Amino acid sequence: MIRLSAIFLLVTASYGLVGGIAKAQSPQTAPYIVEWVYKVKLGHEDEFWQIFRKYQIATLNKEKEQGSVLKFEVFRPGLHTSDDHRWSYRIVIYYKDAASPSMASAIEKKLFPDQVTLKREEGHRWDLTEDHWDLPIRQTDPNASE
Numbered sequence: 001m002i003r004l005s006a007i008f009l010l011v012t013a014s015y016g017l018v019g020g021i022a023k024a025q026s027p028q029t030a031p032y033i034v035e036w037v038y039k040v041k042l043g044h045e046d047e048f049w050q051i052f053r054k055y056q057i058a059t060l061n062k063e064k065e066q067g068s069v070l071k072f073e074v075f076r077p078g079l080h081t082s083d084d085h086r087w088s089y090r091i092v093i094y095y096k097d098a099a100s101p102s103m104a105s106a107i108e109k110k111l112f113p114d115q116v117t118l119k120r121e122e123g124h125r126w127d128l129t130e131d132h133w134d135l136p137i138r139q140t141d142p143n144a145s146e
Contacts, residue, residue, distance in 0.1 A: 031070055032095040033139065039131035040088040048088070051125040055108070055118060060093065062107050068100035069093060092137075 040048045063069035075090040095101055112118045 032098040032100065033137050034093050034095065034101065035135045035137050036089075036091040036093070037087050037131075037133050037135065038089045038129055039086055041128050041130050044128040045088050048125055048128045051121050051128075052089070055112065055122055055125075056091075058111055059104055059108050060091075062111060063100070063104060066103075066107070068096050068103045070096055 038048070038052075057074075060069055060072050064071065072091060072093040075092070077087065080086070093101075108118070109115065
């Protein structure tokens with residue numbers, strides 16, 4: 001019985017220590033989350049997406065491979081809405097930290113050495129875009145004490 005109690009105390013103490021360390025590190029290691037939202041001119045979504053995949057998704061995949069992006073998700077609407085609330089693509093990116101987004105430019109230059117073509121095609125993608133915004137977002141624990 002004493003042996004079982006000792007094991008219980010050891011496990012409980014270890015859990016408390018690990019939990020304390022995890023809590024102490026969580027603010028430093030919390031990902032930096034950004035949502036990119038695009039409203040594409042009607043009828044041009046496929047053309048926009050083709051260019052976006054070629055450059056932006058390829059860059060995000062490389063950033064993920066190198067560790068500056070933890071994950072990213074791409075969303076398209078399932079139904080239609082009024083034009084003033086319409087969006088075409090939402091990309092939610094989980095960066096390792098707030099400094100990580102700045103690495104994209106260097107990665108893009110290595111992936112796409114023909115910068116003239118990149119600028120021309122990306123310029124065309126922006127011509128197809130009616131509206132766009134980047135929004136840093138925070139996850140909130142709804143059960144956390146205030």
